[in-house]
Amino acid sequence: MTIAILAVQGAFYEHGEILRKLGIEHFEIRQQSDLNKHFDGLIIPGGESTVQGKLIRELNLYDTLKEKILQNLPVFGTCAGLLLLAKQISNDEKTHLGTMNITAVRNAYGRQLGSFSTDGNFKGIGTVPMTFIRAPYIEQVGENVEILAEYNGKITAARENNQLVTAFHPELNDNLSIHRYFADIVENNA
Amino acid sequence: MSKRFELNKNLAQMLKGGVIMDVTTPEQAKIAEKAGACAVMALERIPADIRAAGGVSRMSDPKMIKGIQEAVSIPVMAKCRIGHFAEAQILQAIEIDYIDESEVLSPADDVYHIDKRQFDVPFVCGARDLGEALRRISEGASMIRTKGEPGTGDVVQAVRHLRLMQSEIRRLTSLSEDEIYEAAKQLQVPYELAKYVHDNGKLPVVNFAAGGVATPADAALMMQLGAEGVFVGSGIFKSGNPEKRAAAIVKAVTNYKDAKLLAELSEDLGEAMVGINEQEIEIIMAERGK
Numbered sequence: 001m002t003i004a005i006l007a008v009q010g011a012f013y014e015h016g017e018i019l020r021k022l023g024i025e026h027f028e029i030r031q032q033s034d035l036n037k038h039f040d041g042l043i044i045p046g047g048e049s050t051v052q053g054k055l056i057r058e059l060n061l062y063d064t065l066k067e068k069i070l071q072n073l074p075v076f077g078t079c080a081g082l083l084l085l086a087k088q089i090s091n092d093e094k095t096h097l098g099t100m101n102i103t104a105v106r107n108a109y110g111r112q113l114g115s116f117s118t119d120g121n122f123k124g125i126g127t128v129p130m131t132f133i134r135a136p137y138i139e140q141v142g143e144n145v146e147i148l149a150e151y152n153g154k155i156t157a158a159r160e161n162n163q164l165v166t167a168f169h170p171e172l173n174d175n176l177s178i179h180r181y182f183a184d185i186v187e188n189n190a
Numbered sequence: 191m192s193k194r195f196e197l198n199k200n201l202a203q204m205l206k207g208g209v210i211m212d213v214t215t216p217e218q219a220k221i222a223e224k225a226g227a228c229a230v231m232a233l234e235r236i237p238a239d240i241r242a243a244g245g246v247s248r249m250s251d252p253k254m255i256k257g258i259q260e261a262v263s264i265p266v267m268a269k270c271r272i273g274h275f276a277e278a279q280i281l282q283a284i285e286i287d288y289i290d291e292s293e294v295l296s297p298a299d300d301v302y303h304i305d306k307r308q309f310d311v312p313f314v315c316g317a318r319d320l321g322e323a324l325r326r327i328s329e330g331a332s333m334i335r336t337k338g339e340p341g342t343g344d345v346v347q348a349v350r351h352l353r354l355m356q357s358e359i360r361r362l363t364s365l366s367e368d369e370i371y372e373a374a375k376q377l378q379v380p381y382e383l384a385k386y387v388h389d390n391g392k393l394p395v396v397n398f399a400a401g402g403v404a405t406p407a408d409a410a411l412m413m414q415l416g417a418e419g420v421f422v423g424s425g426i427f428k429s430g431n432p433e434k435r436a437a438a439i440v441k442a443v444t445n446y447k448d449a450k451l452l453a454e455l456s457e458d459l460g461e462a463m464v465g466i467n468e469q470e471i472e473i474i475m476a477e478r479g480k
């Protein structure tokens with residue numbers, strides 16, 4: 001199994017470290033030629049969604065990535081990655097890959113002073129640490145979307161077929177369980 | 191380490207691989223955001239103009255900073271003077287995302303830096319070497335940048351600071367366990383921080399390059415030398431075509447090893463900011479705060 005990590009901006013290195021701990025092969029996507037390599041799953045990391053959204057277009061990654069995701073490539077988006085996958089962003093007219101049937105709210109907890117960490121229940125896993133950094137949440141989900149975690153009544157993790165998103169950052173903690181959960185999706189898809 | 195410090199370190203991790211741009215108006219902030227800045231630094235005058243104007247340079251008008259906060263959706267940073275904790279309290283009160291305790295402004299205290307652990311908002315500080323970086327982290331900085339020499343368009347000092355820091359990190363990494371105590375003493379830093387660098391081969395927080403970056407090639411140089419992202423101050427809005435230059439620097443930071451792409455990005459950018467050599471300047475800002 002090989003997982004590609006979108007590495008145009010943000011905390012891509014941290015995802016790589018977690019995959020390394022899990023013994024999963026991985027490489028970074030920074031430009032079009034990187035898409036020629038084979039990969040079974042894709043991680044879109046945290047960072048700034050405006051920057052990543054712009055760079056995937058201008059570095060000609062957009063069409064291929066979107067096509068692969070629509071053809072069921074397993075994808076895992078954290079924070080900005082969630083925003084890149086969201087079909088709608090209620091406080092931003094600009095959407096990006098827009099492949100997942102969710103409506104997200106950007107910077108939903110305000111500025112950095114609103115950032116926080118907590119422990120919460122993740123469906124099918126149990127209690128996991130959750131770190132929210134200028135995080136979004138999911139306001140609304142489509143009919144085939146399964147809700148996996150909530151915090152204070154707001155959806156913070158969800159799955160639609162092979163697309164997995166979290167508003168928080170599992171890559172910032174030592175807990176490997178959510179990445180393992182994604183690896184299982186990739187494994188079952190093969 | 192407190193939970194807040196962890197969260198503040200985490201925000202810097204999200205900025206990695208990105209470009210933080212100095213802006214002086216909401217319009218410039220929008221241009222920077224559109225060009226792909228991962229954050230903006232709101233200030234009344236960019237370093238080149240501070241240098242030209244001379245005199246005492248202070249924290250910007252909060253109203254001006256708020257105007258920029260309203261104009262963009264990306265994180266907004268602002269500068270306070272070294273040691274001026276009251277300015278920092280004001281910036282925290284307007285919910286700034288990051289405070290730069292900066293040598294670009296006139297220092298308010300020539301002995302003490304701000305006790306940054308007393309704040310909930312994160313701080314980034316400049317450093318010329320490993321000792322300075324770890325002292326700032328010990329005071330509570332959750333992000334480090336090289337000092338470079340702001341407002342000059344001359345990258346030589348940023349290169350010097352980053353190279354020195356990296357070489358000191360490599361040296362510390364090579365020491366045996368019982369040698370770390372003496373190394374900490376010489377660096378004038380707490381043992382625990384020296385030990386962290388020894389064990390991990392890097393700073394405990396994110397490290398950006400700053401000061402004198404003016405071209406995509408400058409940005410690529412700093413990234414190849416080990417910076418995790420770059421600040422561009424005067425280099426963008428003092429140049430002929432800010433939008434194009436800003437966007438090119440953003441892409442150069444993502445693909446900093448691809449010389450062919452860097453060549454394309456460096457084409458037709460219009461005039462770069464006028465550079466001043468370090469021998470020609472009167473105030474060495476990097477010497478402020480140690």
